[in-house]
Amino acid sequence: GAGVSQSPRYKVTKRGQDVALRCDPISGHVSLYWYRQALGQGPEFLTYFNYEAQQDKSGLPNDRFSAERPEGSISTLTIQRTEQRDSAMYRCASSSETTYEQYFGPGTRLTVT
Amino acid sequence: LAKTTQPISMDSYEGQEVNITCSHNNIATNDYITWYQQFPSQGPRFIIQGYKTKVTNEVASLFIPADRKSSTLSLPRVSLSDTAVYYCLLDDNFNKFYFGSGTKLNVKP
Numbered sequence: 001g002a003g004v005s006q007s008p009r010y011k012v013t014k015r016g017q018d019v020a021l022r023c024d025p026i027s028g029h030v031s032l033y034w035y036r037q038a039l040g041q042g043p044e045f046l047t048y049f050n051y052e053a054q055q056d057k058s059g060l061p062n063d064r065f066s067a068e069r070p071e072g073s074i075s076t077l078t079i080q081r082t083e084q085r086d087s088a089m090y091r092c093a094s095s096s097e098t099t100y101e102q103y104f105g106p107g108t109r110l111t112v113t
Numbered sequence: 114l115a116k117t118t119q120p121i122s123m124d125s126y127e128g129q130e131v132n133i134t135c136s137h138n139n140i141a142t143n144d145y146i147t148w149y150q151q152f153p154s155q156g157p158r159f160i161i162q163g164y165k166t167k168v169t170n171e172v173a174s175l176f177i178p179a180d181r182k183s184s185t186l187s188l189p190r191v192s193l194s195d196t197a198v199y200y201c202l203l204d205d206n207f208n209k210f211y212f213g214s215g216t217k218l219n220v221k222p
Contacts, residue, residue, distance in 0.1 A: 035212075100162060101159040102159065104156025
């Protein structure tokens, strides 16, 4: 079906507010990944899930960042008490059980003012 | 995470073959070498993956020497549309990718 989708595509928020970023993976893909990408840099790994289980969250910068995937499909990355340094492109990717390719979504551009 | 080292940028002309080399001196036995391409304002896109020797698909070839401490992505006869950032990654099957800063390829007419 369709590729990975993310919403919103753009988010502007004030410092101190909480934000929730959504990722809808390719149907049937068991693995889902979150990355953060600063301008001119490669994607920085944050966390990933196999089905609903969070396998690795070592890339999350601090405890203001959290992610969930309660039913093994859609995932939400939540940033609490946002700070200006959180401004970046947040990318989601998914992969199937049988291939190693990650398929990336269009990203959410987060701007914290 | 084992890291990789690539040139920051490369220039080429349309029709030329481009070879981008990546160093990964600390590659582990179970690491696969994977390359992604990223256009501006888009997410990365998988190009090719290999473990040793040579792998070829419809868009690129990947050359890996016996010691696996480096790899070379070869793009035949590049066009302007191949202008992008190319990332070399090591995939240890634990699904944790380190992208680095990549190589910015600029193809000129």
